[in-house]
Amino acid sequence: MDNFTTQRTTMASLTSLEQLPAELLLIWHTHRISLLVSAVALVAAFHLVRLLRTRRAVVETPTPIEKEVIELKPEWLPENTTFLAPAVATEAVARPQKTRKAPKTVRGQKASSKTPLSGPIFNHETDNIQPLVFFQSLSGTTERYAAQVAKALSEWRSQNGDNSSILEPQLHDLSYIEFDDFFITPPKAEPNTRHFYLILLPSYNIDTVLQNFLDNLQETHNDFRIDSASLNALLGYSVFGLGDKEGWPTEEDGFCSQAREVDKWMARLTGRKRAYPLGMGDVKGDLEVRLEEWRTGVQEALTEIAAGRGLGEGVPGSGDPVESDEEDVDDAEDSDTDSSIQKTSKPKRSARVDDVEDLGGMVKDTADDATEIDFTTYKVKKKTKPTPVVKEMVPTTSPTYAALTKQGYSIIGSHSGVKICRWTKSALRGRGSCYKYSFYGIQSHLCMEATPSLSCSNKCVFCWRHGTNPVGTTWRWVTDAPDVIFDGITTAHYKKIKMMKGVPGVRAERFAEAMRIRHCALSLVGEPIFYPHINELLTIMHRSRISTFLVCNAQHPAQLAALVPVTQLYVSIDASNKESLRKIDRPLHRDFWERFTTCLDILRARRFEQRTVFRLTLVKGFNMAEEVRGYADLIERALPGFVEVKGVTYCGTSAAGTAGLTMQNVPFYEEVSAFVEALAQELEERKLPYGIAAEHAHSCCVLLADRTRFQRNGRWATRIDYEKFFDLFEGKAQGTRIENVAGKEEVVGWRPEDYVGDETPEWALWGNGGFDPRDVRVYRKGKGPKKVEEKGEAKVSVVEI
Ligand SMILES: Cc1cc2nc3c(=O)[nH]c(=O)nc-3n(C[C@H](O)[C@H](O)[C@H](O)COP(=O)(O)O)c2cc1C
Numbered sequence: 001m002d003n004f005t006t007q008r009t010t011m012a013s014l015t016s017l018e019q020l021p022a023e024l025l026l027i028w029h030t031h032r033i034s035l036l037v038s039a040v041a042l043v044a045a046f047h048l049v050r051l052l053r054t055r056r057a058v059v060e061t062p063t064p065i066e067k068e069v070i071e072l073k074p075e076w077l078p079e080n081t082t083f084l085a086p087a088v089a090t091e092a093v094a095r096p097q098k099t100r101k102a103p104k105t106v107r108g109q110k111a112s113s114k115t116p117l118s119g120p121i122f123n124h125e126t127d128n129i130q131p132l133v134f135f136q137s138l139s140g141t142t143e144r145y146a147a148q149v150a151k152a153l154s155e156w157r158s159q160n161g162d163n164s165s166i167l168e169p170q171l172h173d174l175s176y177i178e179f180d181d182f183f184i185t186p187p188k189a190e191p192n193t194r195h196f197y198l199i200l201l202p203s204y205n206i207d208t209v210l211q212n213f214l215d216n217l218q219e220t221h222n223d224f225r226i227d228s229a230s231l232n233a234l235l236g237y238s239v240f241g242l243g244d245k246e247g248w249p250t251e252e253d254g255f256c257s258q259a260r261e262v263d264k265w266m267a268r269l270t271g272r273k274r275a276y277p278l279g280m281g282d283v284k285g286d287l288e289v290r291l292e293e294w295r296t297g298v299q300e301a302l303t304e305i306a307a308g309r310g311l312g313e314g315v316p317g318s319g320d321p322v323e324s325d326e327e328d329v330d331d332a333e334d335s336d337t338d339s340s341i342q343k344t345s346k347p348k349r350s351a352r353v354d355d356v357e358d359l360g361g362m363v364k365d366t367a368d369d370a371t372e373i374d375f376t377t378y379k380v381k382k383k384t385k386p387t388p389v390v391k392e393m394v395p396t397t398s399p400t401y402a403a404l405t406k407q408g409y410s411i412i413g414s415h416s417g418v419k420i421c422r423w424t425k426s427a428l429r430g431r432g433s434c435y436k437y438s439f440y441g442i443q444s445h446l447c448m449e450a451t452p453s454l455s456c457s458n459k460c461v462f463c464w465r466h467g468t469n470p471v472g473t474t475w476r477w478v479t480d481a482p483d484v485i486f487d488g489i490t491t492a493h494y495k496k497i498k499m500m501k502g503v504p505g506v507r508a509e510r511f512a513e514a515m516r517i518r519h520c521a522l523s524l525v526g527e528p529i530f531y532p533h534i535n536e537l538l539t540i541m542h543r544s545r546i547s548t549f550l551v552c553n554a555q556h557p558a559q560l561a562a563l564v565p566v567t568q569l570y571v572s573i574d575a576s577n578k579e580s581l582r583k584i585d586r587p588l589h590r591d592f593w594e595r596f597t598t599c600l601d602i603l604r605a606r607r608f609e610q611r612t613v614f615r616l617t618l619v620k621g622f623n624m625a626e627e628v629r630g631y632a633d634l635i636e637r638a639l640p641g642f643v644e645v646k647g648v649t650y651c652g653t654s655a656a657g658t659a660g661l662t663m664q665n666v667p668f669y670e671e672v673s674a675f676v677e678a679l680a681q682e683l684e685e686r687k688l689p690y691g692i693a694a695e696h697a698h699s700c701c702v703l704l705a706d707r708t709r710f711q712r713n714g715r716w717a718t719r720i721d722y723e724k725f726f727d728l729f730e731g732k733a734q735g736t737r738i739e740n741v742a743g744k745e746e747v748v749g750w751r752p753e754d755y756v757g758d759e760t761p762e763w764a765l766w767g768n769g770g771f772d773p774r775d776v777r778v779y780r781k782g783k784g785p786k787k788v789e790e791k792g793e794a795k796v797s798v799v800e801i
C-alpha cells in the first residue's frame with residue numbers, strides 16, 4: 001500500500017471513529033429499554049446462580065456420617081411400656097438386653113418373729129441419739145407440721161437436763177435427700193452417735209412423689225443384695241400420717257394409707273424397731289391433738305433409750321404386745337417357711353448364692369454361724385393377691401383435673417392436655433407471634449401447644465403445676481391410643497380457636513388460617529416422650545403435615561434414643577452442673593445426672609438427623625451466676641444446632657413460693673442478653689462455631705446458632721422450610737444423610753441442612769428486637785413508648801391498652 005492510500009484509510013477510520021459516539025447514542029436511544037431489561041435480567045440471573053450455589057453449600061456434605069454408640073443402662077429401658085420400633089437411628093444406640101430380676105435369695109439367718117434384730121448395742125453412758133425428722137409434702141401442710149415437731153423437740157431437749165445425750169434434731173425433706181444415704185443403711189455419723197427416725201407424711205391416692213419413696217423402701221427390702229433389715233442399726237423409728245377424713249373417712253377408704261404403708265416397711269427394714277405407734281391426724285379435724293400426743297409419746301421413747309432402757313419390753317421394737325396384722329401375716333408365712341425348710345433334709349446352696357458372693361462387701365451376713373438358706377425353692381402358702389388396678393393419670397374426679405380445666409386446659413383421655421397459648425391469641429389479633437416466628441417462621445395462630453403426658457419425673461421450681469401434678473419414674477397408667485389423642489387435641493384446639501371468634505380485634509384472615517393447624521409444640525407441661533406411643537403420635541402429625549417441636553427434660557435416655565426424628569428436638573438444660581440441676585429441677589431419678597449427660601450424648605449422635613436445640617431457662621439466684629463455663633461444657637459435649645436462652649416466666653403460684661421462687665428470680669432482658677454475650681464469648685474462645693443469631697426481646701429470648709450449619713453466605717438462615725421437611729418425610733424429596741451401611745456409602749435419610757428455610761429476617765436479627773413489623777405492639781398502660789416509632793425501614797406501631 002502507498003503512502004496516499006494509507007493516509008486515506010487512516011482518515012476514513014478517524015472519521016468513522018468520530019462518528020461512533022453519535023451512532024452509539026443513536027443505538028442507545030433506539031434500544032435502551034430492551035438493553036436495560038437484558039442487563040437487569042443478567043444481574044438477576046447471576047445472583048440466582050450465586051444463591052443456588054450458596055444454598056447447595058449449606059445442604060451438601062460430602063463425607064458420610066460416623067455413627068456414635070451410646071451405652072444405655074438396662075434400668076433406663078421403659079418398664080410397662082409398649083416400645084415402638086424406631087424408624088431410624090436406634091442403630092446408633094446400643095440397647096442392652098433387659099436383665100430379668102433374679103429371684104430374691106437370702107444368705108443368712110431369717111429373723112424370728114419373736115427376736116428383734118438387735119443391731120449395735122446402745123451405750124447410754126457414752127452414746128448420743130441423733131433424731132432425724134423426715135417429711136414429704138406436696139402442698140406444704142406436712143412441711144409446716146414437721147418443722148413444728150422438730151422445733152418442739154429441740155426446745156424439749158434443751159429444757160430438760162436428762163436429755164444431754166439427745167442431739168439437736170435435724171429436719172429433712174424427702175424430696176431433696178438421696179434415699180440411698182438414709183434408707184438403705186443409716187447415715188454415716190460419729191462412732192458414738194446413733195440415729196432415731198421420725199417420719200411425717202401426707203397421703204395421696206394419685207401418683208405422686210410419695211409413691212417413689214414407698215417404692216424405694218419396698219425395693220430396698222426386696223433387694224437380694226441388701227440385708228432385708230438393713231436399717232436395724234437405727235435406735236428406733238416412728239411414723240405420723242396426715243390425712244383428710246372428709247374425703248377418706250376410714251382406713252378402709254384410704255385414710256392415711258401411705259403413712260400406714262411406710263410404717264409397715266420401716267418395721268421390716270429396721271427389724272421391728274417401732275419406738276412409738278403410728279400416729280394419724282385428720283387435717284380438717286383432730287390433727288393438732290393427735291400430733292401433740294404422738295410427739296409426747298416419741299419424747300418418752302427417746303427418754304427411755306437415753307436412759308439405757310431400750311425400746312421397752314414385749315414384742316420387739318414397739319413395747320406393745322401386738323404387732324400390726326400385716327406383719328403377723330408376714331411372720332406366719334415366714335414361720336411356715338421355716339418349718340418347710342426344716343423338713344428339707346439338707347438345704348441346698350443356690351446357684352445364685354455364688355453370684356451374690358461375687359458382690360463381695362455388699363452382702364452382709366446376719367450371723368457368723370448362719371446356715372445358708374435358699375428361699376427361692378420353698379413352697380409358700382398361696383396368698384390371693386388382688387389384681388393390680390391400673391390407674392388413670394389424671395382422672396376426671398381428681399383435683400389436678402379440676403385445677404387444669406380451671407386454668408383453661410383441655411384434658412384429652414386421661415393423660416394428655418392441650419391449651420391455646422397467649423401468643424396464639426395475640427397472633428389472631430395481629431399483636432405479634434412468639435419467638436418461634438422470629439427465629440423459625442412459625443406463626444403462633446397456626447400453632448397448637450399440647451402434651452401426651454401431663455406427668456413428668458421432675459418437680460422443677462418454676463413449674464406452674466402447684467405440686468399436685470402426677471409425677472413418676474415409670475409409665476404405669478391407663479394408656480390412650482395415639483389416634484385418639486391426636487383427634488382429641490386437634491378437636492379441642494379448634495374448639496378453643498372458634499371461641500375466639502367474637503373477641504375484639506381478631507383478624508378475619510388469621511382466624512380462617514388458624515382453622516388448619518400447621519405446627520405442634522409438644523412442650524406444654526409434663527414429659528411428652530414419657531408417653532409409650534409417642535413415635536406413632538409424631539408420625540400421625542407428620543403425615544398430616546403438622547411440624548413438631550418436641551421438648552424433653554433429659555431424664556429418659558432410652559426413649560430419646562428411640563424417638564423418630566422430629567422437626568426440631570429440644571432438651572431442657574435447666575442447670576450446668578449436678579448440684580444446681582438437683583436444686584432447680586428436683587428430679588425423682590437418683591441417677592438424674594447420668595441420665596442427663598447420656599441424653600446429651602444421644603443428642604450429639606442425632607444432630608445429623610434433625611435440628612437439635614438446647615433450651616436454657618435462666619432463673620436468677622439458681623442457675624445464672626458463675627455457670628457460663630459449665631453451660632459451654634454442655635454445649636461442647638452435645639453440639640446442638642441451636643441454643644435458645646430464655647428468662648424464666650414467673651407463674652406466681654404458692655408452689656413457686658414454696659420452692660423459694662419470687663419475682664426477684666426473674667432476670668431482666670438486659671441480664672439475659674449479658675449472659676448470652678458472655679456465653680458466646682466463652683464458645684468463641686473454645687473455637688466452637690456459635691454466634692448470636694436472633695432475638696425476641698418481647699419474650700426475653702435470644703438465639704445462638706451454629707454458624708457452619710445455619711448461615712448462608714454469611715447471613716443467618718435459622719428459619720425452616722416446612723414443606724421440604726414434609727416432602728422428605730413422605731419420600732417426595734431425597735435427603736442427603738449418607739452413612740456407611742455394610743461397607744457401602746448410602747443415603748439413609750435427611751439432615752437438618754436439607755430443610756433449612758429462608759434467611760432470618762432483618763428485624764429478627766440480634767440487635768433489632770425481633771418484633772414482626774407487620775403486627776401492632778400493644779403495651780399495658782404506662783409501660784411502653786407512647787408514639788409511633790421508626791425502626792429501620794419498618795414502622796412499629798404502638799398502642800396502649
Ligand atoms: C389429690 C389428693 C389425694 C389425696 N388422697 C388422700 C388419701 O388417699 N388419703 C388421705 O387420708 N388423704 C388424702 N388426701 C389429703 C392429703 O393427704 C392432706 O390434704 C394432706 O394434709 C396434704 O398434705 P401436704 O400439704 O403436706 O401435701 C389427698 C389430697 C389430695 C389433694
Ligand code: SF4
Pocket residue numbers: 456457458459460462463464465524525526527553
Ligand atoms: S419438665 Fe416441665 S413439666 Fe416437668 S416439672 Fe419441669 S417445667 Fe414442669
